[in-house]
Structures are given as C-alpha cells and as structure tokens.
Amino acid sequence: MIPELGHFALALAVAIGFAQGIFPLWGAWRRDARLIQAAPAIAIGQFIALGTAYACLTWSNVVDDFSVLNVAENGHSLKPLIYKISGTWGNHEGSILLWCLIISLCGAAVAVAGGNLPSSLRARVLGVLGLSSVGFQLFALIESNPFVRLWPPPMDGRDMNPLLQDPGLAIHPPILYIGYVGFAVPFAFAVAALLEGRIDAAWGRWVRPWTLAAWCFLTCGIALGSWWAYYELGWGGYWFWDPVENASLLPWLTGTALLHSAIVVEKREALKTWTVLLAIGTFSLSLSGTFLVRSGILNSVHSFANDPARGVFILALLGLVIGGSLLLFALRAPVLAASGVFAPISREGGLVLNNILLCSIAAVVMTGTTYPLFADLLLGEKLSVGGPFFNSTVLPLAVPVFAAMSVGPVLSWKRADLGSALIRLWWALLLALAVGGYAAIGMKILPALAFGAAVWLIAGAAAEVIERVRLFRVPLGDSLARLRGLPRSTFGTTLGHAGLGVTIAGIAGMSLASEAIVLVKPGAATHLAGYDWKLIELHDGAGPNYDARVATIEISRNGALVAVLAPERRQFPVQNITTTEAKIATNLVRDLYAVLGDERDGGAVLRLHVNPLAPWIWLGAGVMALGGLLSLTDRRLRVGAPLRRAGQAAAKSAAKMGAKA
Amino acid sequence: MTRKKRRLLVLLVCGLGVGTAAGLSLWALSSDVAFFTSPSQLAHDHPGPGRSFRLGGLVEAGSVQRTNEGGKPTASFRVTDGNTAVVVHYSGILPDLFREGQGVVSLGTLAPDGSFTAQEVLAKHDETYMPKEVAEALKKSGHWNPEQGAPPPASTWNTLTVKKTGG
Numbered sequence: 001m002i003p004e005l006g007h008f009a010l011a012l013a014v015a016i017g018f019a020q021g022i023f024p025l026w027g028a029w030r031r032d033a034r035l036i037q038a039a040p041a042i043a044i045g046q047f048i049a050l051g052t053a054y055a056c057l058t059w060s061n062v063v064d065d066f067s068v069l070n071v072a073e074n075g076h077s078l079k080p081l082i083y084k085i086s087g088t089w090g091n092h093e094g095s096i097l098l099w100c101l102i103i104s105l106c107g108a109a110v111a112v113a114g115g116n117l118p119s120s121l122r123a124r125v126l127g128v129l130g131l132s133s134v135g136f137q138l139f140a141l142i143e144s145n146p147f148v149r150l151w152p153p154p155m156d157g158r159d160m161n162p163l164l165q166d167p168g169l170a171i172h173p174p175i176l177y178i179g180y181v182g183f184a185v186p187f188a189f190a191v192a193a194l195l196e197g198r199i200d201a202a203w204g205r206w207v208r209p210w211t212l213a214a215w216c217f218l219t220c221g222i223a224l225g226s227w228w229a230y231y232e233l234g235w236g237g238y239w240f241w242d243p244v245e246n247a248s249l250l251p252w253l254t255g256t257a258l259l260h261s262a263i264v265v266e267k268r269e270a271l272k273t274w275t276v277l278l279a280i281g282t283f284s285l286s287l288s289g290t291f292l293v294r295s296g297i298l299n300s301v302h303s304f305a306n307d308p309a310r311g312v313f314i315l316a317l318l319g320l321v322i323g324g325s326l327l328l329f330a331l332r333a334p335v336l337a338a339s340g341v342f343a344p345i346s347r348e349g350g351l352v353l354n355n356i357l358l359c360s361i362a363a364v365v366m367t368g369t370t371y372p373l374f375a376d377l378l379l380g381e382k383l384s385v386g387g388p389f390f391n392s393t394v395l396p397l398a399v400p401v402f403a404a405m406s407v408g409p410v411l412s413w414k415r416a417d418l419g420s421a422l423i424r425l426w427w428a429l430l431l432a433l434a435v436g437g438y439a440a441i442g443m444k445i446l447p448a449l450a451f452g453a454a455v456w457l458i459a460g461a462a463a464e465v466i467e468r469v470r471l472f473r474v475p476l477g478d479s480l481a482r483l484r485g486l487p488r489s490t491f492g493t494t495l496g497h498a499g500l501g502v503t504i505a506g507i508a509g510m511s512l513a514s515e516a517i518v519l520v521k522p523g524a525a526t527h528l529a530g531y532d533w534k535l536i537e538l539h540d541g542a543g544p545n546y547d548a549r550v551a552t553i554e555i556s557r558n559g560a561l562v563a564v565l566a567p568e569r570r571q572f573p574v575q576n577i578t579t580t581e582a583k584i585a586t587n588l589v590r591d592l593y594a595v596l597g598d599e600r601d602g603g604a605v606l607r608l609h610v611n612p613l614a615p616w617i618w619l620g621a622g623v624m625a626l627g628g629l630l631s632l633t634d635r636r637l638r639v640g641a642p643l644r645r646a647g648q649a650a651a652k653s654a655a656k657m658g659a660k661a
Numbered sequence: 662m663t664r665k666k667r668r669l670l671v672l673l674v675c676g677l678g679v680g681t682a683a684g685l686s687l688w689a690l691s692s693d694v695a696f697f698t699s700p701s702q703l704a705h706d707h708p709g710p711g712r713s714f715r716l717g718g719l720v721e722a723g724s725v726q727r728t729n730e731g732g733k734p735t736a737s738f739r740v741t742d743g744n745t746a747v748v749v750h751y752s753g754i755l756p757d758l759f760r761e762g763q764g765v766v767s768l769g770t771l772a773p774d775g776s777f778t779a780q781e782v783l784a785k786h787d788e789t790y791m792p793k794e795v796a797e798a799l800k801k802s803g804h805w806n807p808e809q810g811a812p813p814p815a816s817t818w819n820t821l822t823v824k825k826t827g828g
Contacts, residue, residue: 344670356675360682367686371694382697382797384715386768389693393685397678517753519734569757578757597734597754600727605734607754 003068006056007147013049013100014137020046020107020130024123028195031120039123040111046130047108050101050137057097057146058088067153070094070146075157076574078545079165086170087160093146095173099290100140102174102181103133110185110210117206124192129184132283132325135317143313159574162546168228176221176248180286182214183255186262187283190276191325194332199276204266207279209632211262215255216628222248223621234582234595236515236609238617241390246369247289253362254282257355264348268413271352272336278355280329284322285362291318343415350408357401364393395446402453402504405497406460410467424467428459443512450508457501461494492631496624503620509590509613521603529610531592532556538604546570548581551596551604555585567596567606588615695768700745708771716749716777717766718742725761740765740777748776755782 027035436452597605
C-alpha cells in the first residue's frame with residue numbers, strides 16, 4: 001500500500017511539475033496576475049508531493065519491504081537502521097528521486113523566502129525551475145521507477161555495497177546533491193532575467209545568497225567525499241581525479257567564479273552577461289556531472305548498472321535543458337547592457353582575473369575528464385587520463401589564482417594602485433617567502449611552494465581585516481569598535497580565502513607523507529617516520545552483517561605509547577565482498593594510518609602511512625563553508641527583510657490612524 | 662585609457678588564460694595520458710621504456726606468486742588475453758577483489774626484460790565485474806562473447822586455439 005501511495009505521489013508530482021513549468025511562465029508573459037500569484041502555491045505543492053513519494057520509499061526501505069524491487073536489490077534485513085535510511089539514496093532509482101526532491105525543495109524555498117521578489121520575476125524563476133526539473137521527474141516515473149513491485153518477494157534483499165555502509169558516506173549524497181541542485185536557483189534567476197530582459201544590482205543581491213548556499217553545500221559535499229575516500233577506501237590518498245570527483249569539482253570551480261562575478265553585478269552593475277552565462281554554465285555542469293557519470297557514459301566506480309534506454313533519455317533531457325538555455329542566452333543576451341566601467345587594476349579587475357583563471361582550470365579539468373570518451377569515439381584509442389595530466393595542467397593555472405587571491409580584497413573598486421596594495425601586504429608576503437624558503441631547504445620544490453602559498457593566503461586574509469580595523473595605527477579600543485562594525489561578509493571573504501590556505505597546507509603536508517608496506521609477524525615491530533609500529537596480535541571479530549579479521553597495532557615513539565590501531569578486513573557474505581577498514585589516529589597535525597592486507601607465512605601484510613597535516617585538507621573546506629555561511633547572514637543580503645518590516649509598520653500605523661479616525 | 666583599449670586588454674588577458682589552458686592541456690595530453698594495451702598488442706607494439714601505460718587482461722590461473730624481497734611483500738602474476746601473457750611484478754597490497762581468473766587493469770611501465778612493473782593494480786569492482794577495456798580486448802581476440810554469459814575459467818585462456826564459448 002505504502003509503495004503505491006509513493007508511486008501515486010510521484011505521478012502527481014509530474015503533473016504538478018508540468019503545471020509549475022507552464023502556468024507561471026505563461027502568466028508572466030501574458031501579465032495574468034492570477035497565474036503569477038499561483039506560482040508559489042504550485043511550487044510548495046510540488047515539494048509536498050515529492051516529499052511524500054520520498055518518505056514512502058524510505059518507509060519501504062526501513063521496514064524491509066522486499067516486494068519492492070528497489071528494496072530487494074539494495075536492502076537487507078540485517079543492515080543497521082542508518083544504512084536502511086541512507087540506502088534509499090544509495091542506488092540509481094533512489095538517488096534520482098532524491099535529486100527531484102531537492103530541486104522541488106529549492107522551488108519551495110524560493111516560494112517561501114522570495115516574498116520580497118517582484119511577483120513576475122518570482123513566477124518566472126519558479127516556472128524555469130519547474131520546466132528544468134519536470135523532465136527528470138518524468139524520467140524517475142517512467143524509466144527508473146523506484147516503486148516497481150516484485151512477485152514473489154525474495155526472503156531477503158541483496159544488500160548494499162559494503163563500501164557505502166559508512167556514516168560519512170551516508171550523509172555525503174544529500175549534501176552533495178543540495179550543492180549540485182542548489183545551483184538550479186541561480187540558473188533559474190539567470191533564465192528569468194533573460195526572459196525579462198533586465199538585470200540590475202537588485203538581481204545580483206537576490207542571486208548571491210542562493211549561490212552562496214549552494215556553494216557551501218557543494219564544498220562540504222566534495223570534502224566529505226574526499227574524506228570518505230581517504231579513510232574508507234584505504235588507499236592512503238584523498239583525491240584520485242576519478243570522473244565522478246571531477247564532475248563535482250567542475251561546478252565548484254565555475255560556482256566559485258559565479259560567486260565572485262555576482263559581487264561585481266551587485267556592487268558595480270558590470271559583468272552582467274558573463275554572470276548570466278556562468279549561472280547557466282554552472283548548473284549545466286551540475287546536471288551533466290550528476291547524470292553523465294551515473295548513466296555509465298563515463299567509466300567510473302560510481303556508474304550504476306547501465307541501460308541504453310536510460311542513457312538516451314538522460315542525454316535528450318540534458319540537451320533540452322542546456323541547449324535551450326544557451327539558445328535563449330544567445331538570443332537575449334545583447335539586451336543586457338553593462339553600465340559600470342572599471343580600470344584593469346581594480347577590485348573588479350581582480351574578480352575578472354579570478355573568473356578567467358577559474359574557468360580556465362575548469363576547462364582543463366573538463367578536457368581531461370572527457371578526453372578518454374572522445375579518444376575512444378573518434379580515434380578508437382583506449383586511454384586513461386589520471387593524476388599526472390591534472391597535476392601538470394591545474395597547478396600552473398592555480399599559482400596565479402593563489403597569488404591574486406590575497407591582493408584582490410585589498411584593491412579598491414573602480415581604480416586601484418597595485419603598489420600601495422602590495423605595501424599593505426608586505427608582512428604577509430615576507431612571511432610566505434620565509435616559510436616557503438625554509439620549507440625549500442629540506443624538501444622538494446612543489447611542497448615548499450604550496451606551503452608558501454598557504455601562508456600567503458592565510459596571512460593575506462588576516463592582513464585585510466587588520467588593514468580595515470587599522471590595528472596598531474589607532475588605539476586598540478578604536479580598532480575593536482571598527483572590528484565590530486565590519487560587515488559579516490568581510491569575515492566571510494577572510495574565512496573563505498584562509499580556508500583554502502588551510503586546505504593547501506594540508507595538501508602540501510600530504511605530499512610529504514611516508515608510506516611502508518611490510519610483512520610483520522605478531523610480536524614483531526617495524527619502523528616508519530620516527531614511529532615504532534608493533535603488531536601485537538591478529539584475531540577474528542564480527543559485526544551485524546559481516547565477519548572481520550582484526551589486527552592490533554601499537555604505535556610508540558621513543559618508547560612512549562602514542563596510539564593503538566585496530567585495522568580490519570571485513571568479509572560481507574551476502575555480496576561476497578571483502579573490504580579493508582583502515583584505522584587512523586590523528587592529533588590534527590599528523591595522521592597515523594594503518595591498513596591490514598592479506599595474511600601469509602604466519603604474519604600479516606600491513607600498509608602504514610604517516611600523513612603530516614592531512615586533516616587540514618578537510619578542516620580547510622569546513623572553514624571555507626563557514627565563511628560562506630557567515631556571508632549568508634550578512635544583513636546586506638537580507639535587504640528585503642527590513643523593507644518588509646517597514647512596510648508592515650507603515651500598514652499598522654495606517655490601520656491605527658484609521659481606527660483613531 | 663580609452664574604452665576600446667580597455668576592452669582589448671580584457672580580451673588579451675582572456676586569450677592568455679584560455680591559450681595557456683589549451684597549451685598546457687595539449688602538452689600534457691601528449692605526455693601524461695596512459696594508453697590501454699592488451700598483452701597481444703604489447704607483443705608487436707612496444708610503448709618504449711619509461712612510458713607508463715595500462716595493461717589489462719585476466720589474471721592467469723595458478724600464476725600468482727607472493728614473495729618477500731627484504732621484508733617487502735611483492736607479488737607477481739601473469740596477465741593474459743588468451744593469445745599472449747605478460748608477467749606483472751607488483752610490490753604492495755593487492756586489492757581486495759584481486760583473484761585468479763578475474764579481470765584486472767594495472768598501471769605501470771615495461772621493464773627491459775619484457776615484464777611489466779605495476780605501480781597500481783585496479784580490481785575495485787564486484788566479482789562479476791569485467792573492466793570495460795578488458796572485455797573488449799577479450800572480444801577482439803575472439804575468446805569471449807559477453808552475451809553468452811560469464812567468461813570461462815582463466816585456466817582455459819592461456820591457449821593459442823580459439824575456444825568457442827557457449828557452443
């Protein structure tokens with residue numbers, strides 16, 4: 001009964017989706033106030049319908065209803081509850097439904113929070129959101145229906161891939177999807193602006209919070225995925241330039257560019273056409289990233305079972321949404337005239353440079369990701385593009401980004417003087433050179449460069465705040481007062497840039513990691529990077545749905561015990577899969593990392609790593625997202641709120657006057 | 662600075678960025694990509710020493726040897742596509758899904774003695790999975806028609822006669 005209810009709700013959502021895609025746009029075009037005003041209600045109804053469908057699927061998973069094909073294929077009665085819930089989105093059908101749910105959530109959010117938007121713009125935004133998502137809901141209903149029944153139901157399910165049975169990965173897909181799909185809102189704003197033929201500073205102010213929110217989630221989502229790869233895959237790395245990782249990095253790069261170019265639209269009414277194109281491009285990359293990888297066109301660990309019919313349907317949808325919006329852009333972009341002018345050396349100039357470089361990086365990452373596909377189709381050659389390609393193309397383009405990142409925020413709008421900006425940053429530059437130089441003495445050149453860049457970013461971010469509060473130049477009390485008066489978005493920028501610095505320091509530290517693969521007998525010890533690793537014993541263990549082999553390793557330094565690690569090899573009988581469970585002891589400055597390999601000759605093969613600064617990679621991403629969050633709470637972005645309150649106050653006082661009279 | 666000059670400058674910077682990106686990509690594509698090769702292809706098309714490439718095929722049954730060279734565990738095995746087999750040396754932990762008779766892709770370089778030194782061995786899928794490239798190489802050598810079910814046991818691969826599957 002419950003799955004049928006979900007099936008019905010999904011069908012209802014498709015119907016509402018068509019209504020959301022057609023009526024508000026028609027109403028905005030014909031200036032029909034009734035249709036325009038109906039838009040928010042339709043969007044909220046859409047969210048309720050999809051929410052119901054999704055809740056039904058989750059319910060079927062939680063109660064182990066194996067008469068539902070999707071649950072039978074991915075569920076298992078012994079699976080812990082958290083993985084029954086996360087199992088809902090851990091497969092093709094469920095993840096598409098989640099995708100649809102989140103885009104409808106965005107629509108509902110615009111409907112609820114967009115009270116200060118002009119009603120025709122809001123109707124257009126909601127209409128575009130409806131149009132671009134209805135195809136995917138139709139896809140979920142027709143081609144990948146999660147509610148299909150199975151008769152007779154099996155005794156038990158086939159279980160989820162054990163690698164996915166992990167708390168970090170349980171929350172990773174929804175967060176990543178909110179990031180991906182969140183860029184649908186700036187996209188809808190961009191298309192709506194093209195339809196209206198008007199973009200002004202207010203448009204920039206409306207788009208920025210949505211972009212910021214999507215960017216924060218995407219940043220967290222990517223970081224979670226990379227963290228999972230680090231501790232769960234047990235290969236000792238954190239980023240493998242796998243197509244699915246690149247697919248999430250691409251919209252992040254262009255989304256970061258969008259975040260910055262929207263500032264220019266908001267403050268200076270320049271770069272309008274470019275910002276619209278970036279918004280369209282970012283969502284297009286999100287779309288193709290989510291669906292190309294999952295359709296099995298790009299060879300990746302993440303491609304689910306591929307079915308040609310699904311691939312064609314998805315390609316047609318992608319072509320419609322991306323091609324349609326680009327066509328509209330080509331037709332309507334000339335209408336959007338720029339008004340603000342600026343000198344090359346200025347805050348705007350810096351932001352343009354940021355955009356050019358970020359988009360260039362996105363272009364090379366895209367080239368590397370899709371090249372194997374084209375080489376296969378056009379040249380008939382099988383090849384793979386891995387780390388070496390991306391390192392030698394992304395690094396040279398990233399260096400100028402890092403160099404400019406600290407300078408940009410201290411430049412003034414319209415016209416600036418590079419010399420005086422650099423003078424303000426002298427101590428940051430000196431510190432960066434000192435650290436880089438010191439690092440260069442004992443290390444390879446690249447890590448030294450990266451440490452220098454990290455210090456430059458962190459110190460540069462601090463320098464901007466110090467400059468603005470005039471620390472040591474005015475009395476301390478005055479500085480504190482200034483600090484309190486600074487807008488929150490300033491701290492957002494500072495944290496965002498410093499966070500990247502922290503991540504880079506982590507990456508630099510990881511490049512100095514030491515690794516050893518050794519065969520050790522119980523009771524024997526080995527030595528790595530100043531630590532003694534002693535294998536105490538090997539024993540059997542068991543979990544709810546797996547058997548395990550566990551090694552106990554004592555790590556000591558100069559005779560003092562530092563940590564005890566118990567890496568495992570887990571055997572999942574349902575799918576007959578073995579996984580390695582790496583164990584990590586961290587003190588935030590270095591990670592001790594141990595993996596248990598196979599056992600032979602009475603001993604066990606261990607892979608041991610000492611990873612300096614590794615946790616900083618993900619800490620930095622957290623700091624970046626925190627910066628975005630802080631910017632989101634800036635009152636400047638809530639410009640509508642005081643206005644509306646003022647309006648209400650005026651209405652109240654008018655009512656009072658009326659009552660008095 | 663006039664409007665025209667300014668626009669020219671922006672275009673110039675854009676061109677520089679895009680040009681650098683294109684140049685870097687082309688340069689890296691010519692040196693940093695890893696081609697996929699099957700053991701038969703390797704026999705008549707030598708990729709040159711030091712050049713890394715990906716070798717794919719099935720792990721020949723009974724060919725896996727695990728040794729310890731100075732406390733460092735290493736493994737060697739033969740990768741075959743039915744016609745030719747190549748010896749692969751790998752020092753490290755073989756992936757969880759590495760089994761004899763299963764598809765494997767390894768990244769590495771050719772040693773002077775004709776054996777393959779792997780830096781990476783990939784077998785990261787479930788046990789019924791066959792890497793796309795390996796399946797194609799096997800199809801090309803006429804040893805397996807994927808429509809007729811799972812590949813036959815690896816022990817039958819290492820022969821020079823073409824076996825009919827599903828017959």
